[in-house]
Amino acid sequence: xxxxxxxxxxxxxxxxxxxxxxxxxxxxxxxxxxxxxxxxxxxxxxxxxxxxxxxxxxxxxxxxxxxxxxxxxxxxxxxxxxxxxxxxxxxxxxxxxxxxxxxxxxxxxxxxxxxxxx
Amino acid sequence: xxxxxxxxxxxxxxxxxxxxxxxxxxxxxxxxxxxxxxxxxxxxxxxxxxxxxxxxxxxxxxxxxxxxxxxxxxxxxxxxxxxxxxxxxxxxxxxxxxxxxxxxxxxxxxxxxxxxxxxxxxxxxxxxxxxxxxxxxxxxxxxxxxxxxxxxxxxxxxxx
Numbered sequence: 001x002x003x004x005x006x007x008x009x010x011x012x013x014x015x016x017x018x019x020x021x022x023x024x025x026x027x028x029x030x031x032x033x034x035x036x037x038x039x040x041x042x043x044x045x046x047x048x049x050x051x052x053x054x055x056x057x058x059x060x061x062x063x064x065x066x067x068x069x070x071x072x073x074x075x076x077x078x079x080x081x082x083x084x085x086x087x088x089x090x091x092x093x094x095x096x097x098x099x100x101x102x103x104x105x106x107x108x109x110x111x112x113x114x115x116x117x118x
Numbered sequence: 119x120x121x122x123x124x125x126x127x128x129x130x131x132x133x134x135x136x137x138x139x140x141x142x143x144x145x146x147x148x149x150x151x152x153x154x155x156x157x158x159x160x161x162x163x164x165x166x167x168x169x170x171x172x173x174x175x176x177x178x179x180x181x182x183x184x185x186x187x188x189x190x191x192x193x194x195x196x197x198x199x200x201x202x203x204x205x206x207x208x209x210x211x212x213x214x215x216x217x218x219x220x221x222x223x224x225x226x227x228x229x230x231x232x233x234x235x236x237x238x239x240x241x242x243x244x245x246x247x248x249x250x251x252x253x254x255x256x257x258x259x260x261x262x263x264x265x266x267x268x269x270x271x272x273x274x275x276x277x278x
Binding site: 021023025033034036037057060061062063064065066067068069070071072073075076077078079080081082084 | 193194195216218221222223225226227228229230231232234235236237238239240241242243244245277278
């Protein structure tokens with residue numbers, strides 16, 4: 001098993017203005033095994049996959065995903081969010097073996113000065 | 119033994135995929151449905167849809183799926199899903215459902231949203247066992263169901 005399983009990452013746009021609909025990208029390192037493959041010795045590899053993903057924004061649940069093992073390894077998801085407030089965005093991934101992984105990013109509005117200077 | 123078997127399976131599935139591509143090339147213009155050849159779900163898929171959505175009508179429209187016609191890697195088939203339905207506090211897209219006809223788990227995933235997200239878009243990557251219809255069902259907070267489908271050709275079993 002790779003050592004980086006459970007490393008989550010959230011990517012926000014560089015510039016965020018109040019009430020803009022922004023693109024959020026969330027990535028987790030996870031093998032996402034279906035349980036249908038075998039190792040080199042022919043022994044079945046047990047299913048091991050993320051089946052529940054929760055997205056909260058300022059503590060409020062804004063999205064919830066239910067997955068089978070048909071989502072690809074190192075699961076990636078991109079979705080929208082209306083940047084209505086400056087608050088943390090948190091994604092929590094749960095797998096079928098009880099693993100819980102969390103990543104957070106702070107939604108902060110870009111100031112006018114920062115806009116002007118790029 | 120295992121090697122020769124997997125080689126044979128690979129050759130067979132490749133040949134089938136090529137044959138399928140050749141076949142659709144000649145019939146695509148005759149197919150009235152955007153989903154490709156024979157868009158009608160089979161009984162197994164209909165059963166999954168009934169379990170999930172009951173007898174509510176699922177109509178084509180208001181949701182789009184962007185994905186390759188031929189998947190270079192069936193372990194990672196990119197899907198880009200969008201909807202032009204409203205996203206207001208009292209009428210919004212409550213979720214996107216992904217259904218792949220010939221996958222072991224026909225109901226692949228459900229992505230549930232609230233109005234707070236502002237726009238119904240989704241970008242993800244899925245595994246496919248073999249060439250199949252990929253169906254997206256958009257469900258609104260008022261219970262309406264809209265769908266689109268695309269036929270995606272694959273050459274290898276990506277369900278690892």
